[in-house]
Amino acid sequence: MTGATIWLTGLPSAGKTTIARELAGRLRGEGHRVEVLDGDEIREFLSAGLGFSREDRHTNVQRIGFVAELLASNGVKALVPVIAPYADSREAVRKRHQAEGTAYLEVHVATPVEVCSERDVKGLYAKQAAGEISGLTGVDDPYEAPESPDLRIESHTQTVQESATALHTLLTERGLA
């Protein structure tokens, strides 16, 4: 089976993990080999010790991109729900895939910050507002939105199932599902 990296970029609480897990379930049901490289898990193991400076986020994204490419080049659908706020970091990951001839799709989970901060799955927006943390992506830290992603998902206007279906349709169109 053809592997691919599907990178879901977007703000905290945008819906990246939820959509990735929904899609993973569907793909597994169809017989695909799938790995979800969850940002929080990666930061516990592969990127232990890294913080949220520009440099550390870049390093984190390059490490994840490296592992995703290895998986994808071995027939796995690597789903990556990781913020990846900087365009040049994402571009480097895309170029690495291109160089290796491995499929790479960029998906922007484009949920507005107002909706994300309302969802606030991990309480980070509240902590930032209370002055307990700073450097929160999309609030007081940069998020460079992709200019031409392979797909833009407006998660605030649709259900999780609809979002996952849109992504699954893209994979089918590209001959990947």
Ligand SMILES: Nc1ncnc2c1ncn2[C@@H]1O[C@H](COP(=O)(O)OS(=O)(=O)O)[C@@H](OP(=O)(O)O)[C@H]1O
């Ligand atoms: N300051 C700050 N900014 C953004 N995110 C923060 C921050 N502090 C902790 N977190 C939590 O860490 C998760 C982001 O890690 P990532 O590895 O996805 O981010 S990055 O690409 O390296 O920027 C992210 O997970 P998601 O909410 O799933 O996106 C946050 O829960």
Ligand SMILES: Nc1ncnc2c1ncn2[C@@H]1O[C@H](COP(=O)(O)OP(=O)(O)O)[C@@H](O)[C@H]1O
């Ligand atoms: N269409 C949608 N797609 C994804 N998540 C959605 C959608 N609509 C509502 N949600 C909710 O938004 C929240 C997103 O959280 P999560 O997936 O952890 O975000 P992220 O991984 O981007 O930080 C979940 O509680 C999810 O149920």
